[in-house]
Amino acid sequence: MTSRSIPIAPTRRTVVKAAAVTAVIAPALLGTAATAATAHAAPAAPVFLHGVASGDPLPDGVLLWTRVTPVPEAVPGSGLGPDVPVGWEVAEDRAFTRPVASGTTTATAAADHTVKADVRGLRPATSYWFRFTAGSAVSPAARTRTAPAADSAAPGVRFGVVSCANWESGHFSAYRHLAGRADLDAVLHLGDYVYEYGSGVYPDAKYTVRRHEPRHEIVSLADYRLRHGTYKTDPDLQALHAAHPFVAIWDDHEFANDAWPGGAENHTPGTEGDWAARVAAAKQAYFEWMPVRASTEGTVFRRLRFGKLADLHLLDLRSFRSAPAKTGSGTVDDPERTVTGRAQLDWLKSGLAASDASWQLVGTSVMISPVAFGALPAHLLAPLAELLGLPKEGLAVNVDQWDGYTDDRRELLAHLTSRAIRNTVFLTGDIHMAWANDVPVKAATYPLSESAATEFVVTSVTSDNLDDMLRVAPGTLSAVASGAIRTANRHVHWVDMDHHGYGVLDVTAERSQMDYYTVSDKADPAATTSWTRSYRTLSGTQRVERVYQPVH
Structure with missing residues (x-):
């Protein structure tokens, strides 16, 4: 794929400026008391304190997002502040000398002063610049x-792939x-964009890098709004949203750990209210604060x-799943239990069968590949179980993944x-580790049996993995643990339990890498990055192989 030379990334000066602004306005996000103490430092006119974003790109359009702070007391979740007219504009150049679309909307307290503009009439496969205005305030250009x-033979498409970004962990x-890459078509966020825990809970307070707001566990609409607002003061997150459109799905921590329609591991009805009300609040805040279409x-x-290169099927694996098997609701292979829900599984199957694209990319928040963890050394089983939110004894499979709902997986792979x-690639987050897997129809007889698909799992941005939990240097565990897992799971080509980072998926007609x-x-705000490994699946093979250099 040819790299694009468009100067899309924010400059270091922009990032530093954003950090300085954040330092000034962050106290205004902390609650009523902090707001009263710092209101004199906040401007009385509307300002854009939470950056701008875009998402869900179409051939002729894209969704634009921002949040306006109309007055100092209108902090996220407060319900305060007047309605504010907001203008938006799209142009072919960063200086906005070649405008192509514009419009107005209104930021209201009912929507936490967030706004969206679903812009259409644009050209396909084209980069644009956009910005918002409110009164005399002009947002950053993005x-x-x-x-x-849809019917074009696109030569390639490239995604940044991320998951699991816990504010307190790094x-x-x-x-x-x-954000600094000039070659991405979009960023795919596979869930756990925010975390619900109170401060000092995950990780423990002594390992906390920076503190969540609000400090308590979030349960109300105001809480979820403030937590989303806190995350969007981060200069690196603002820079990423300003550089590339997002395609996002949720996992559990946008609600609460190990969520399902009837409750969650991290929800106590007696003290934390009604679960349905909490989910409704979490979803409302999510759709207000994320560049995801209202439809x-x-x-x-x-x-x-x-184009004809790839269809991207995005799944919701929290809203329709059956109760976790660990609650005594049934065995993992009970055909009455589901992770997708009947309607979503039928939608996925029909979409896969009807597609004429070269590649079927499936965004799934939890791992579909079967994995038996029982082969791990005993001293790693307990911390791994804690990481996965499972009982510390008898760990064999992670029932929060597709391993806990095997009938859905069997039906999908049989389909x-x-x-x-052919050429189905699952893209996964959740587990705070990096994996490269074949997805076998029968794991017990693999590799003699068939592989139905492949799966690439990205590690966490910051959320704790095994090296964090055991307080050992990165790389200490993977050599031992990876070997044990690969011996027991022949379809697993690689697993890294120690590091944090991201993936870049590059798709051409010949391969997905x-x-x-x-x-x-992760505790260093100026951390560097380095390429670790690459894996690809060649067209028609349904199997993963190692590659010894990155695409770009």
């Missing part, structure tokens, strides 16, 4: 990009490095197309093989 025409340097409200499963659907990058130190 870059976005439309998808290739700085978002991975985001900064992705998907209530769920995030949807489909985006990138891929019986319909001869994931380049894995790691950051030097």
